[in-house]
Amino acid sequence: MSQIIAVLDFGSQYTQVIARRIRECNVYSKIYPFGVSTAELKKDGVQGIILSGGPSSVLLPKSPRPDPKIFELGVPVLGICYGLQLIGHLLGGKVEKSRQREFGKGTLKIRKKGKLLAGLPASLQVWNSHGDRVIELPKGFEAIASTENSDVAVVQDAKRQIYGMQFHPEVVHSERGIEIIRNFLTRICGCKGDWQMSDYVETAVQAIREQVGDKRVILGLSGGVDSSVAAALIHKAIGKQLTCVFVDNGLLRKGEREKVERIFREHFKINLKVAKSGSRFLKKLKGVTDPERKRKIIGREFVKVFDEEVTKIGQVDFLAQGTLYPDVIESVAIGGNPAALIKSHHNVGGLPKRMKLKLLEPLRELFKDEVRALGEELGLSKEMVWRHPFPGPGLGVRVIGEIKSSYLKILREADAILLEEMKRTGYYEKVWQAFCVFLPVQTVGVMGDERTYDYVIAVRVVESQDAMTADWAHIPHDILQTISSRIINEVKGVNRVVLDISSKPPSTIEWE
Template identity: 55%
Template sequence: MAQITADRVLILDFGSQFTQLIARRVRESGVYCEIWPFNVDPQKIADYAPRGIILSGGPASVTEDVAPKIPEIVFEMGLPVLGICYGQQAMCAQLGGLVEGHNHREFGRAFVEVTDTCALFDGIPEGWAMGAREQVWMSHGDRVTRLPPGFRPVGTSDGSPFAAIADDERRFYGVQFHLEVVHTPHGAAILRNFTHAIAGCRGDWTMAGFKQAQIDAIRAQVGSGRVICGLSGGVDSAVAAALIHEAIGDQLTCIFVDHGLLRLNEADEVVKVFRDRFNITLVHRDASEMFLSALDGVSDPEIKRKTIGGLFIDVFEEEAAKLGGADFLAQGTLYPDVIESVSFTGGPSVTIKSHHNVGGLPARMRMKLVEPLRELFKDEVRVLGLELGLPKSLIGRHPFPGPGLAIRIPGAISREKLDLLRRADAIFLEELRLNNLYDAIWQAFAVLLPVRTVGVMGDGRTYDLACALRAVTSTDGMTADVYPFEVTFLSRVANRIVNEVRGINRVTYDITSKPPGTIEWE
């Protein structure tokens, strides 16, 4: 991918929850970038040869002895450097400035007064001119109280005398506020000034170029070998399969293991798209009875996930063996999976839930991985899917968990409960589409609760199950806000579910954000 990523930026991660947002904003401007932990081998940074380096925020305090340090090579390469929040503080502390804790902390919306001109602010329409007062988003307790030699202040706020700083000669810049969040209205434009005007990137990284580069890379990696790909019905595996098929054609065989935990009619849709429309060699194994038998009586969510994941590998291996084996296994691993597999401290991330792609294969499978999407975020995968000609109805699908509906039924599952949930979920999604709401939502689904409630239908009393509806907005699934439906819409959906799905007599709406909750219930 050298011809596409020659103009690339490196982001060093100090643990901010917003680091991925920095990368997304940079890529949205047509500049390729990657996120590496701050303690990466300095030689790797030199070998990567970026046009510029961005230092993320982070939860640590520069005033602590164990505070993460910026690799010295960052300041020795002659490259532009932009420090954001902790990144600014660490840069100042290491270059001879002073950072102190302060009673006047800033969290949330704040305002910066532009006190001098700066290359970061040049040409931004309707703001960031000298003397302007601009809204930003702050999240800091410490602050810079003395600048290093060579720096000058270009912006100040109530809680930070050096809210924006510049060393024009070395092209080192720092901001105390977060450019990457939407609450800093012109943050993306400031980032673009850094990547394009200061670092000199052309901004010519496109998904069409990525597609062709990956096709070339797949052909070079696979050669004349055979590849098998596990289809799940989700967007990631679908795009991976379509991309690999375009690269190597009949050398690819897809295996679709139907575990009986998919949404209504989803298995039929997968077969129709890949076997009938794209003419991809597809093995469809209906293993629903095997999975449901293994899950009988299992109520612990982590055991559910591990049971499904382990059995999926067993069935997949069995079908692969029938094909006479293969040299490569394709996976729809995405860039957030890669980032989250190693924390910014270089150690293992906290396990929120299992059954992720990253981590590789059982050694006994003796296949090499093909992961053509591992450099992309979810929204970029959707754009690639459209480039490949996949139907918008498939590409635009909301994320769906690997363990399927098993983790949308808290407690033990059964075929009867799965049927109830499928029908309720289908009604919810149908109403979203009928009301042009589906594409405005990151993820929406129904959850069948292990709770029975009293109801009245006609002249009779019911004692049936309750279900919850969940709908959130998000950019990448890392954080999420509840979607603010009109009450009339929720009432219509609840009315349809209760009337059309016998066995459910009560519907609730989950209004928990992430954090503190997760998007899925289990």
């Protein structure tokens, strides 16, 4: 990789968003732990360094610190929020706890543009999130912009090419933040902005080969975008060293197993084994109503099935998974408390600590849209690449409460009708995700002259870019009417259909 921008992670919930924004500028970004050595950064040939935000205070003695030699590498450095406070603290300035914590929208007043703020208006709306502030700049620095509560909202030492800002330019709430990042990349770091997904493929393939060596990998194929792209990428890297296993956990959509067998045996031309374990999963889940317990049980059984498949296949060292960034950020509290635990995911939260296989997660630093672009680059079909996301625990988190075979049957039929109508009307390609949820609530209805007491199906259709935020999709009423009518008339056991019109946040996309 000819040009790399290093993002040092100090525990910010936005670290990967920074990396994503850099890639949107067609520059390759790589996330490093905050304590990475300058020797490693130099070896990788980084062209610039960004210090992420973080939940800590530089005033605490055990707060995370970078290798101080990064300021002597001779490459530009940009500190964001906590990163700015680090610059002030480590280079001889003074930081204090703010009397008034600055959180949310603020107005940035630009006094001097320089290279970092070139092309921007004199005033911008930006997004703040900090409790400390720099009150005395290190020698050689000057403040070039301010906000309501900070006279040093943007600082620079143009001679040494060290910059810092108190707000978060990477989030969508910061007006024209992407332009600030692009200025740093192109005007200051000298990046050409010519990185493409094909470059990522080359890098990822090399990384997989280095991690795996001559060992064998087993991958769980669900037929979804993530596992499909992971399979194609890993297969490109190590070929016959990969064995794919499809686990029928009894929590799949209608016709899912048959479709996966057909697509992957024909398209991938790789060794695909099918483990029919539905009854085993449902037995373990009997009587379980807590969403976290369901996820953990499904995760544990998933790994057990894989362990059993390993004994049949022979020596296998790696378990590959299609874990993405939204899975990670919602499941792991990094660096103390940047983001509260929302829910665990099958890919990252359900694995026992003493799993026998090592993990291979080649998509861990990618957002969904990047994974789709990667899939297209790898030559996967449009149908496969643009499939809607499907959770690892499958319908297990779309049947609210206890999972019963009768509930799953109703949900499968209803979900099949929803997807059929979404595709028929062209709305499947226009939205991020569409699915049904089974509610174990019976309501009164009338069919013909008879009184019914049947279940409720909730329809969830959302629009999103990366699953970090989402809004309910405004589907035309006539389409919703057809979906509702078909489900009630064609699915035995349902007499009511409701529409979920919640956004994320505060709700999540999935109900459990």
